[in-house]
Amino acid sequence: MDDISTGTLFIVLFVLILLSAYFSSSETGMMSINRYRLKHLQNEGNRAANRVQKLLDRPDRLIGLILIGNNLVNIAASSIATIIGMRLYGDVGIAIATFSLTMVVLVFAEVTPKTLAALYPEKIAFPSSFILLPLLTVLYPFVYFVNGITNGILALLRINPIGSGDDALSREELRTVVYEAGSMIPKKHQDMLVSILDLENVTAEDIMVPRADIVAIDINDEWKVIQKQLTLAQHTRVLLYRDSIDDAVGFVHLRDALRLLAKDQFTKSSLLRAVREIYFTPESTPLHTLMYRFQIEKERIALVVDEYGDIQGLVTLEDILEEIIGDFTTSMVPDHSKEVHIQQDGSVLVDGSANIRDLNKEMDWKLPIEGPKTLNGLILEYLEEIPEHKVSVRLAGYPIEIVDISENMIKTVRILPEYYLPAHDISQE
Known part of the structure; x- marks a missing residue:
């Protein structure tokens, strides 16, 4: 070592610091890379992505390789810096070299390259894979030996060094x-x-048309009444029942009715023969399951029943699609639904029967949806009684004034701007 000039040692030290920066940036770049983008690039046939993924399949070997290289060059750099320091400053040079090399390594071989790699992991990891993959092959026996020891220690701690590989x-x-x-x-x-x-x-109960709002025709009515109802029907499929909706007969498609009319066979008996079988679904059916069943059964409409088999409402494929993409066919009012009335003072009059989920979507509110489905049910659950007179409450942060109560139901409420009510929870007028 005495035969090597000080200038040459500085050059070697500079190269070692560059190698340390390379290993540090490679480690951060490899570990910071977006795994899902990496898989996407793999599917597109990107060779660099394939190399990086091959290295990341065994992170213990990759980290072992990088740390072996990084520690070798850092220790070598420390030795050379010590020799240079002693040549220039004698025994004091050891302390000077230690402090100086620590600062240089910290700034130029650790913080700066790792920060750069964290910001641009692909630009660091992809080129680095050209070197790391062949280097892993060359140093594999040494890496295998080191990993054997470290993996044994991890095994004692009941940790799998390979990992589950589950990035879901x-x-x-x-x-x-x-x-x-x-x-x-x-x-x-x-x-x-x-x-x-x-x-x-979201379940069928959350989006169904309530039983009271189902458009249906009593087949036992006068034929002229039935004809008029079919003529004025706003839906392509209409439910037929006998006396009570619980005695549902089936759905009739207006296209079938028109076909009978064109053939001059439009009678009550022929209409009954044209009905289509009813598809029933429990009210607790999740929408993704119901949509799958619609697809399998080739259905577009179903009656929703409770645990006792009683009809509670009606749900269609369009209702599910609107749950995904928003209203697109059934909402005829451009601004707000018939259950919401914006007042000049900024307050909102809302029907107590309004569906909470629909209100949250329409008004961008955050009323709780885990319990009752209607605003009336939500307020009654909160009060734990049917109020006998007007009551003002603050529910989920929203100041609400009960305006109209009749037939044991809250018919209308006023939801006020924040400044209308004090901050207490309940105030009775």
């Missing part, structure tokens, strides 16, 4: 990924994707 995202994580996509995915598309993720949490 949960529903909540995927929701975060969709929203974090920002401008890469339009807001409307983000909402649609999240709505698809939420289908499992």
Whole structure:
């Protein structure tokens, strides 16, 4: 070593610091790379992505290789820096070399390259794979020996060094990924994707047309009344029943009725022969399951029944699609539904029978949806009694004034701007 000039030692030290920076940036770049983008590039046949994935398949070997290389060059750099320091400053040079090399390594071989690699992992990891993969082959016996020791220690701690390899995202994580996509995915598309993720949490009961609102025809009515109802029907499929909706006969498609009319065979008996079988579904059926069943059974409409088999409502394929993409056919009012009335003072009059989920979507509110389905039910559950006179409550942060009560139901409520009511929970007038 005495035969080597000080200038040459400085050059060697500079090269060793560059190698240390390379190993440090490679480690951070490899570990920071987006695994899902990496798989996407693999599927497109990107060779660099294939090399990186091959290295990441065994992270213990990759980390072992990088740390072996990094420690070798750092120790070598420390030795050379010590020799240079002693040549220039004598015994004091050892302390000077230690402090100086620590600062140089920290700034130029650790923090700077690792920060750069964290910001641009692909630009670091892909070129680095050209060197690391062959280097792993050359140093494999040494890497295998070191990994054998470290893996044995991890095994004692009951840790699998290879890992499960499971990079699957949960529903909540995927929701975060969709929203974090920002401008890469339009807001409307983000909402649609999240709505698809939420289908499992929404049941037929949540979106069904309530029993009282089902458009149906009593087949026992006068024929002229039935003809008029079919003529004025706003839906392509109409439910037929006898006396009570619980005695449902089936659905008739207006196209079939028109065909009978064209053949001059439009009678009550022929109409009954044209009805289609009813498809029933429990009210607790998740929407993603119901949509799958619609697809398998070639159905577009179903009657929703409770645990006792009583009809509670009606749900259609269009209702499920609207849950995903929003209203597109059935909403005829451009601004607000008939259950919501915006007042000049900024308050909102809402029918007590309004569906909470629909209100949250329409008004961008966050009323709780885990319990009752209607605003009336939500307020009654909160009060734990049927109020005998007007009551003002603050429910989920929303100041609500009960305006009209009749037939043991809250018919109308006024939801006020924040400044209308004090901050206490309940105030009775």
